[in-house]
Amino acid sequence: MNNTYARHAAICAKFYELAVDRHAVEDFIFQRSGVKPGHRALFVGGMFEIASCLFRHGVDLTVVDYSAEMVSVGRKHLPDVKVEVADLRSLPFENEFDFVFVVGRVFTHMISDEDLRLAVRSCHKALRRSGKLFFDNYEDSKIGLTNYFNGELCVRDETAEIRRRSTTTRLSDSPLVVLWEATYTGILDGKPIEFCDAIEHRAWSRGEIQPFLKQAGFELLAQGDNFDETSFFTLAKAL
Missing domain, CATH: 2.20.25 (N-terminal domain of TfIIb)
Structure with missing residues (x-):
């Protein structure tokens, strides 16, 4: 993981807030994931405006980020939500959530196969049986297509x-x-x-992530274009 988001957490969080159409992303997540008010959900990463949308719609939310500085920013954005430090590869939860959301291409930081394997297993452990993992990542054929990265x-x-x-x-x-x-x-x-x-x-191909999901105990439910032009989403169920 890079420590830029620790040293410049407030700037990075503000950039995400302004660069992403949170209303469009909110609608996208609710339509694709099936989350409902009252569901208990874990949100991983620093896209606090999106987390705030879930909370305002009645989702029982916990938020984590690997950077203590980003967590401090998150607590200011989400004063009524539990926001804690945790690594995606070793989430400190077991059978607690109906949904885990890893939104904002957080998985892009899982560079090695072992990092990716640990992260997917950690999400599975945090979910209740039949709980759902909703996540996105950069797509190998699209990562460089827009001015977001180039x-x-x-x-x-x-x-x-x-x-x-x-x-x-x-x-x-x-x-x-x-x-x-x-x-x-x-x-x-x-x-x-x-x-x-x-x-x-x-970045991944859509097929590349599927063996990692299967090995961790997930059933693939859906994949498709994401809310931006460089990535795709995946929805999977914990067996």
């Missing part, structure tokens, strides 16, 4: 203007791993910001 994005509201310029370099084909390098500049809460990031990302 180009410039500028997002803004009344408190921030953040500009990100990024490029990717392919490091390996099997698995498909890229080195993503980015520069962030702008203003947040009246203060200038500037930092650089360099991190490896793993």
Whole structure:
């Protein structure tokens, strides 16, 4: 895991908030996953605006992130939700949830097969029998197609203007791993910001993830295009 999201957690969280249409993602997740008010769900990762949507719709929510600094940001966004530090590969839960959501391409940081295997098993352990895992990840044939990874994005509201310029370099084909390098500049809460990031990302084919799900005890229910142009979603049931 990269520590950029620890050092610059507030900036990264704000960028996600402004770069993603949370209403469109909210509708997408509810339609594709089948989650309902009253379901108990675990949300993994720093897309707190999406987690907030689930909570406001009556989902009994717990949120985790691997970075203590990002968790601190999450607690400010979600004051009525339990937000804790946890690693996707070793979630501290057993048979507790109806749903686990890993939304925002968090699995892209599982570079090795062993990391991926541990993460999928950890999600399975956290779920009740017949509980569902809903997650997304970059697709190998699409990861470089838009300016999200190769180009410039500028997002803004009344408190921030953040500009990100990024490029990717392919490091390996099997698995498909890229080195993503980015520069962030702008203003947040009246203060200038500037930092650089360099991190490896793993993309999959839709078939590549299926053996990992089967080995962990999941039944594949659905796969399809995600809410953005570079990734796909998967829905699986714990057996």
